[in-house]
Amino acid sequence: DSKLLSREDRERLAARIRSRAVAVAVGVCSPEEIDELNILWASMEAMRRAIQKLVPQPTYLIVDGNHVIPDSAWPVEAVIRGDFKSQSIAAASIIAKVERDRLMHHLHEAHPEYNWISNVGYPTRAHYEALSSHGASPLHRRTFNLENPYPPFSEAATEPEQVDGHSSTR
Template identity: 60%
Template sequence: MLDKEHALWSAGYEAIAGLDEAGRGCLAGPVVAAAVILPHDVDLPMVADSKTLSAKKRLAAREAIEVQAQAVAVGICSPQEIDRLNILYASLHAMRRAANDCQPRPDYLLIDGNKAFDDAPCPHETVVKGDATSLSIAAASIIAKTERDAMMHALHEEHPEYGWDTNVGYPTRAHYAALDAHGPTPYHRTSFKLSRT
Protein backbone atom coordinates (compact mmCIF):
# COMPACT_ATOMS: atom_id res chain seq x y z
CA MET A 1 0.00 0.00 0.00
CA LEU A 2 3.00 2.30 -0.38
CA ASP A 3 3.34 2.31 -4.17
CA LYS A 4 2.06 5.87 -4.55
CA GLU A 5 4.16 7.13 -1.66
CA HIS A 6 7.32 5.46 -3.00
CA ALA A 7 6.76 6.98 -6.44
CA LEU A 8 6.33 10.43 -4.91
CA TRP A 9 9.35 10.04 -2.61
CA SER A 10 11.39 9.03 -5.67
CA ALA A 11 10.14 12.18 -7.42
CA GLY A 12 11.55 14.31 -4.60
CA TYR A 13 8.53 14.86 -2.40
CA GLU A 14 9.14 14.29 1.30
CA ALA A 15 6.06 15.21 3.34
CA ILE A 16 3.25 13.31 1.62
CA ALA A 17 -0.05 13.64 3.49
CA GLY A 18 -2.87 11.16 3.07
CA LEU A 19 -6.31 12.69 3.58
CA ASP A 20 -9.63 11.05 4.34
CA GLU A 21 -12.86 11.85 6.15
CA ALA A 22 -15.50 10.11 8.27
CA GLY A 23 -19.17 10.82 8.84
CA ARG A 24 -20.47 11.95 5.47
CA GLY A 25 -23.54 9.74 5.61
CA CYS A 26 -24.56 10.53 9.17
CA LEU A 27 -27.72 12.30 10.32
CA ALA A 28 -25.97 13.89 13.30
CA GLY A 29 -22.56 15.12 14.35
CA PRO A 30 -19.67 16.69 12.50
CA VAL A 31 -17.78 15.45 9.49
CA VAL A 32 -14.19 14.79 10.55
CA ALA A 33 -11.16 14.67 8.28
CA ALA A 34 -7.58 13.66 9.04
CA ALA A 35 -4.21 14.19 7.41
CA VAL A 36 -1.31 11.80 8.09
CA ILE A 37 2.30 12.08 6.92
CA LEU A 38 4.27 8.82 7.19
CA PRO A 39 8.06 8.37 7.17
CA HIS A 40 9.96 6.34 4.56
CA ASP A 41 10.66 3.57 7.08
CA VAL A 42 7.05 3.23 8.22
CA ASP A 43 6.00 -0.21 9.47
CA LEU A 44 2.25 -0.40 10.02
CA PRO A 45 1.06 -3.88 9.02
CA MET A 46 -2.13 -3.47 11.04
CA VAL A 47 -3.28 -0.44 9.06
CA ALA A 48 -6.02 -0.97 6.47
CA ASP A 49 -9.17 0.81 5.36
CA SER A 50 -10.90 1.76 8.63
CA LYS A 51 -14.18 0.24 7.42
CA THR A 52 -12.55 -3.22 7.38
CA LEU A 53 -11.30 -3.07 10.99
CA SER A 54 -13.11 -3.69 14.26
CA ALA A 55 -13.33 -0.79 16.72
CA LYS A 56 -10.67 -2.45 18.90
CA LYS A 57 -8.28 -2.93 15.95
CA ARG A 58 -8.85 0.65 14.80
CA LEU A 59 -7.83 2.00 18.21
CA ALA A 60 -4.72 -0.19 18.26
CA ALA A 61 -3.85 0.95 14.74
CA ARG A 62 -4.36 4.57 15.74
CA GLU A 63 -1.87 4.20 18.59
CA ALA A 64 0.70 2.75 16.18
CA ILE A 65 0.08 5.52 13.63
CA GLU A 66 0.54 8.23 16.25
CA VAL A 67 3.86 6.68 17.33
CA GLN A 68 5.29 6.42 13.81
CA ALA A 69 3.74 9.29 11.84
CA GLN A 70 5.66 12.48 11.15
CA ALA A 71 2.40 14.41 11.41
CA VAL A 72 -1.23 13.77 12.35
CA ALA A 73 -3.84 16.52 12.07
CA VAL A 74 -7.63 16.63 12.27
CA GLY A 75 -10.11 18.99 10.62
CA ILE A 76 -13.77 19.27 11.60
CA CYS A 77 -16.90 20.78 10.06
CA SER A 78 -19.87 21.19 12.37
CA PRO A 79 -23.45 20.20 11.54
CA GLN A 80 -24.23 23.89 11.02
CA GLU A 81 -21.39 24.20 8.50
CA ILE A 82 -22.60 21.03 6.76
CA ASP A 83 -26.09 22.53 6.46
CA ARG A 84 -24.67 25.76 5.06
CA LEU A 85 -22.08 24.31 2.66
CA ASN A 86 -23.60 20.87 1.83
CA ILE A 87 -21.91 17.66 2.89
CA LEU A 88 -19.49 17.39 -0.06
CA TYR A 89 -18.06 20.87 0.40
CA ALA A 90 -18.03 20.49 4.18
CA SER A 91 -16.01 17.26 3.79
CA LEU A 92 -13.53 19.01 1.51
CA HIS A 93 -13.35 21.98 3.89
CA ALA A 94 -12.56 19.63 6.79
CA MET A 95 -9.80 18.06 4.69
CA ARG A 96 -8.40 21.51 3.92
CA ARG A 97 -8.31 22.30 7.64
CA ALA A 98 -6.50 19.04 8.40
CA ALA A 99 -3.92 19.63 5.64
CA ASN A 100 -3.31 23.21 6.78
CA ASP A 101 -2.79 22.09 10.38
CA CYS A 102 -0.11 19.52 9.53
CA GLN A 103 3.34 20.12 11.01
CA PRO A 104 5.55 19.68 9.10
CA ARG A 105 3.55 21.18 6.25
CA PRO A 106 2.90 18.66 3.47
CA ASP A 107 4.49 19.11 0.06
CA TYR A 108 2.07 16.68 -1.64
CA LEU A 109 -1.49 15.52 -0.84
CA LEU A 110 -3.11 12.16 -1.58
CA ILE A 111 -6.85 12.83 -1.24
CA ASP A 112 -9.32 9.96 -0.92
CA GLY A 113 -12.14 10.10 -3.46
CA ASN A 114 -12.53 11.92 -6.76
CA LYS A 115 -12.89 15.53 -5.58
CA ALA A 116 -10.11 17.88 -4.50
CA PHE A 117 -10.59 21.07 -2.54
CA ASP A 118 -9.80 24.55 -3.78
CA ASP A 119 -6.69 26.33 -2.55
CA ALA A 120 -4.73 23.16 -1.75
CA PRO A 121 -1.46 24.20 -0.09
CA CYS A 122 0.66 22.05 -2.41
CA PRO A 123 0.45 19.67 -5.39
CA HIS A 124 -2.14 16.94 -4.93
CA GLU A 125 -4.08 14.12 -6.54
CA THR A 126 -7.32 12.34 -5.81
CA VAL A 127 -7.33 8.57 -5.31
CA VAL A 128 -10.59 6.68 -5.70
CA LYS A 129 -10.83 4.06 -2.95
CA GLY A 130 -7.53 5.42 -1.68
CA ASP A 131 -8.12 4.02 1.80
CA ALA A 132 -7.68 0.54 0.28
CA THR A 133 -4.61 1.37 -1.87
CA SER A 134 -2.56 4.03 -0.05
CA LEU A 135 -1.15 3.50 3.45
CA SER A 136 -1.16 7.26 4.11
CA ILE A 137 -4.85 7.54 3.22
CA ALA A 138 -5.70 4.37 5.17
CA ALA A 139 -3.97 5.83 8.22
CA ALA A 140 -5.94 9.06 7.79
CA SER A 141 -9.18 7.06 7.54
CA ILE A 142 -8.41 5.41 10.89
CA ILE A 143 -7.61 8.72 12.59
CA ALA A 144 -10.76 10.37 11.20
CA LYS A 145 -13.01 7.45 12.14
CA THR A 146 -11.69 7.00 15.68
CA GLU A 147 -11.75 10.76 16.32
CA ARG A 148 -15.33 11.08 15.16
CA ASP A 149 -16.50 7.98 17.04
CA ALA A 150 -15.04 9.41 20.26
CA MET A 151 -16.89 12.67 19.68
CA MET A 152 -20.19 10.88 19.12
CA HIS A 153 -19.71 8.68 22.19
CA ALA A 154 -19.22 11.86 24.23
CA LEU A 155 -22.36 13.42 22.72
CA HIS A 156 -24.25 10.23 23.58
CA GLU A 157 -23.88 11.14 27.25
CA GLU A 158 -25.77 14.35 26.50
CA HIS A 159 -28.46 12.72 24.32
CA PRO A 160 -28.56 8.97 25.11
CA GLU A 161 -31.97 8.46 23.49
CA TYR A 162 -30.45 8.52 19.96
CA GLY A 163 -28.05 5.62 20.52
CA TRP A 164 -24.95 7.46 19.33
CA ASP A 165 -22.79 5.11 21.43
CA THR A 166 -23.55 2.44 18.81
CA ASN A 167 -24.76 4.16 15.63
CA VAL A 168 -22.41 7.20 15.98
CA GLY A 169 -24.99 9.31 14.15
CA TYR A 170 -25.61 7.07 11.15
CA PRO A 171 -29.19 6.43 10.00
CA THR A 172 -30.54 3.35 11.78
CA ARG A 173 -34.09 2.30 12.56
CA ALA A 174 -33.55 3.18 16.24
CA HIS A 175 -32.07 6.59 15.35
CA TYR A 176 -35.08 7.44 13.16
CA ALA A 177 -37.45 6.23 15.89
CA ALA A 178 -35.73 8.52 18.41
CA LEU A 179 -36.04 11.44 15.98
CA ASP A 180 -39.75 10.70 15.56
CA ALA A 181 -40.19 10.62 19.35
CA HIS A 182 -37.92 13.48 20.43
CA GLY A 183 -37.19 15.59 17.35
CA PRO A 184 -33.73 16.75 16.28
CA THR A 185 -30.99 18.04 18.55
CA PRO A 186 -28.61 20.92 17.74
CA TYR A 187 -26.20 18.21 16.57
CA HIS A 188 -28.51 16.95 13.83
CA ARG A 189 -28.03 18.05 10.22
CA THR A 190 -31.24 19.83 9.33
CA SER A 191 -30.40 19.70 5.60
CA PHE A 192 -30.57 15.89 5.78
CA LYS A 193 -33.78 13.86 5.64
CA LEU A 194 -34.40 13.18 9.34
CA SER A 195 -37.55 11.10 8.90
CA ARG A 196 -38.25 7.86 7.08
CA THR A 197 -41.63 9.21 5.92
Protein backbone atom coordinates in the same frame (compact mmCIF):
# COMPACT_ATOMS: atom_id res chain seq x y z
CA ASP B 1 -11.90 0.92 4.42
CA SER B 2 -11.76 1.79 8.11
CA LYS B 3 -15.41 0.81 8.54
CA LEU B 4 -14.49 -2.79 7.68
CA LEU B 5 -12.28 -3.02 10.76
CA SER B 6 -13.59 -3.75 14.23
CA ARG B 7 -13.64 -0.87 16.71
CA GLU B 8 -10.84 -2.55 18.66
CA ASP B 9 -8.66 -2.95 15.55
CA ARG B 10 -9.27 0.68 14.54
CA GLU B 11 -8.32 1.90 18.04
CA ARG B 12 -5.17 -0.23 18.07
CA LEU B 13 -4.15 0.89 14.58
CA ALA B 14 -4.92 4.55 15.33
CA ALA B 15 -2.56 4.46 18.32
CA ARG B 16 0.12 2.83 16.18
CA ILE B 17 -0.37 5.38 13.38
CA ARG B 18 -0.16 8.29 15.82
CA SER B 19 3.05 6.92 17.33
CA ARG B 20 4.76 6.44 13.95
CA ALA B 21 3.40 9.20 11.71
CA VAL B 22 5.41 12.33 10.99
CA ALA B 23 2.27 14.39 11.72
CA VAL B 24 -1.42 13.78 12.41
CA ALA B 25 -4.23 16.34 12.51
CA VAL B 26 -8.00 16.23 12.31
CA GLY B 27 -10.28 18.89 10.86
CA VAL B 28 -13.92 19.27 11.83
CA CYS B 29 -16.93 21.13 10.47
CA SER B 30 -20.04 21.82 12.51
CA PRO B 31 -23.50 20.58 11.51
CA GLU B 32 -24.36 24.18 10.57
CA GLU B 33 -21.34 24.41 8.28
CA ILE B 34 -22.27 21.10 6.65
CA ASP B 35 -25.82 22.36 6.09
CA GLU B 36 -24.51 25.62 4.63
CA LEU B 37 -21.73 24.19 2.44
CA ASN B 38 -23.09 20.65 1.74
CA ILE B 39 -21.30 17.49 2.81
CA LEU B 40 -18.73 17.49 -0.03
CA TRP B 41 -17.58 21.08 0.46
CA ALA B 42 -17.62 20.69 4.24
CA SER B 43 -15.38 17.62 3.84
CA MET B 44 -13.00 19.69 1.73
CA GLU B 45 -13.01 22.43 4.39
CA ALA B 46 -12.36 19.89 7.16
CA MET B 47 -9.42 18.51 5.15
CA ARG B 48 -8.08 22.04 4.65
CA ARG B 49 -8.32 22.68 8.42
CA ALA B 50 -6.51 19.44 9.22
CA ILE B 51 -3.74 20.19 6.72
CA GLN B 52 -3.22 23.67 8.15
CA LYS B 53 -2.59 22.10 11.60
CA LEU B 54 0.09 19.70 10.34
CA VAL B 55 3.63 20.27 11.55
CA PRO B 56 5.65 19.93 9.48
CA GLN B 57 3.52 21.13 6.59
CA PRO B 58 3.11 18.67 3.70
CA THR B 59 4.63 19.14 0.26
CA TYR B 60 2.12 16.97 -1.60
CA LEU B 61 -1.41 15.76 -0.80
CA ILE B 62 -3.26 12.61 -1.74
CA VAL B 63 -6.96 12.43 -0.92
CA ASP B 64 -9.55 9.69 -1.12
CA GLY B 65 -12.20 10.12 -3.79
CA ASN B 66 -12.49 11.98 -7.05
CA HIS B 67 -12.40 15.58 -5.80
CA VAL B 68 -9.29 17.61 -5.05
CA ILE B 69 -9.22 20.35 -2.45
CA PRO B 70 -9.94 23.53 -4.41
CA ASP B 71 -7.40 26.35 -4.32
CA SER B 72 -4.97 24.18 -2.38
CA ALA B 73 -1.60 25.67 -1.55
CA TRP B 74 -0.15 22.20 -2.21
CA PRO B 75 -0.25 19.83 -5.17
CA VAL B 76 -3.20 17.44 -4.68
CA GLU B 77 -3.95 14.05 -6.19
CA ALA B 78 -7.40 12.48 -5.79
CA VAL B 79 -7.38 8.67 -5.64
CA ILE B 80 -10.64 6.81 -6.11
CA ARG B 81 -10.91 4.04 -3.48
CA GLY B 82 -7.72 5.49 -2.08
CA ASP B 83 -8.07 3.77 1.28
CA PHE B 84 -7.49 0.49 -0.58
CA LYS B 85 -4.60 1.85 -2.68
CA SER B 86 -2.62 4.11 -0.35
CA GLN B 87 -1.34 3.41 3.15
CA SER B 88 -1.41 7.14 3.88
CA ILE B 89 -5.07 7.45 2.90
CA ALA B 90 -5.94 4.27 4.81
CA ALA B 91 -4.18 5.64 7.89
CA ALA B 92 -6.02 8.96 7.60
CA SER B 93 -9.30 7.09 7.23
CA ILE B 94 -8.63 5.14 10.43
CA ILE B 95 -7.69 8.27 12.39
CA ALA B 96 -10.79 10.10 11.12
CA LYS B 97 -13.13 7.22 11.96
CA VAL B 98 -11.69 6.78 15.47
CA GLU B 99 -11.96 10.52 16.15
CA ARG B 100 -15.53 10.64 14.82
CA ASP B 101 -16.55 7.67 16.97
CA ARG B 102 -14.98 9.31 20.05
CA LEU B 103 -16.88 12.50 19.30
CA MET B 104 -20.14 10.57 18.97
CA HIS B 105 -19.50 8.80 22.30
CA HIS B 106 -18.89 12.21 23.93
CA LEU B 107 -22.06 13.65 22.36
CA HIS B 108 -24.01 10.63 23.64
CA GLU B 109 -23.46 11.92 27.18
CA ALA B 110 -25.42 15.09 26.31
CA HIS B 111 -28.07 13.33 24.20
CA PRO B 112 -28.38 9.67 25.31
CA GLU B 113 -31.84 9.40 23.73
CA TYR B 114 -30.21 9.00 20.28
CA ASN B 115 -27.98 6.12 21.47
CA TRP B 116 -24.96 7.57 19.69
CA ILE B 117 -22.68 5.42 21.84
CA SER B 118 -24.00 2.42 19.90
CA ASN B 119 -24.92 3.72 16.43
CA VAL B 120 -22.19 6.43 16.33
CA GLY B 121 -24.51 8.59 14.25
CA TYR B 122 -25.27 6.11 11.51
CA PRO B 123 -28.90 6.00 10.36
CA THR B 124 -30.03 2.81 12.06
CA ARG B 125 -33.67 1.94 12.69
CA ALA B 126 -33.25 2.85 16.38
CA HIS B 127 -31.74 6.23 15.46
CA TYR B 128 -34.69 7.05 13.20
CA GLU B 129 -37.09 5.92 15.92
CA ALA B 130 -35.35 8.27 18.37
CA LEU B 131 -35.67 11.09 15.85
CA SER B 132 -39.39 10.31 15.54
CA SER B 133 -39.81 10.31 19.32
CA HIS B 134 -37.53 13.19 20.32
CA GLY B 135 -37.11 15.26 17.15
CA ALA B 136 -33.74 16.42 15.91
CA SER B 137 -31.12 17.68 18.34
CA PRO B 138 -29.10 20.83 17.62
CA LEU B 139 -26.36 18.42 16.51
CA HIS B 140 -28.35 16.87 13.67
CA ARG B 141 -27.79 18.27 10.20
CA ARG B 142 -30.95 19.93 8.93
CA THR B 143 -30.17 19.03 5.31
CA PHE B 144 -29.96 15.31 6.12
CA ASN B 145 -33.18 13.44 5.43
CA LEU B 146 -34.54 12.87 8.93
CA GLU B 147 -37.53 10.89 7.68
CA ASN B 148 -37.55 7.25 8.78
CA PRO B 149 -36.96 5.06 5.68
CA TYR B 150 -37.66 1.86 7.63
CA PRO B 151 -41.09 0.24 7.50
CA PRO B 152 -42.85 -0.35 10.83
CA PHE B 153 -41.10 -3.14 12.74
CA SER B 154 -43.79 -5.74 12.03
CA GLU B 155 -43.23 -5.31 8.29
CA ALA B 156 -39.46 -5.34 8.52
CA ALA B 157 -37.17 -8.19 7.68
CA THR B 158 -36.05 -10.17 10.70
CA GLU B 159 -32.43 -10.62 9.65
CA PRO B 160 -30.06 -8.21 11.38
CA GLU B 161 -28.03 -5.94 9.16
CA GLN B 162 -24.52 -4.93 10.08
CA VAL B 163 -23.94 -1.18 10.14
CA ASP B 164 -20.36 -0.33 11.01
CA GLY B 165 -20.04 -3.48 13.05
CA HIS B 166 -23.29 -2.86 14.91
CA SER B 167 -26.41 -4.94 14.44
CA SER B 168 -29.43 -3.06 13.19
CA THR B 169 -32.78 -4.64 12.37
CA ARG B 170 -34.01 -3.46 9.06
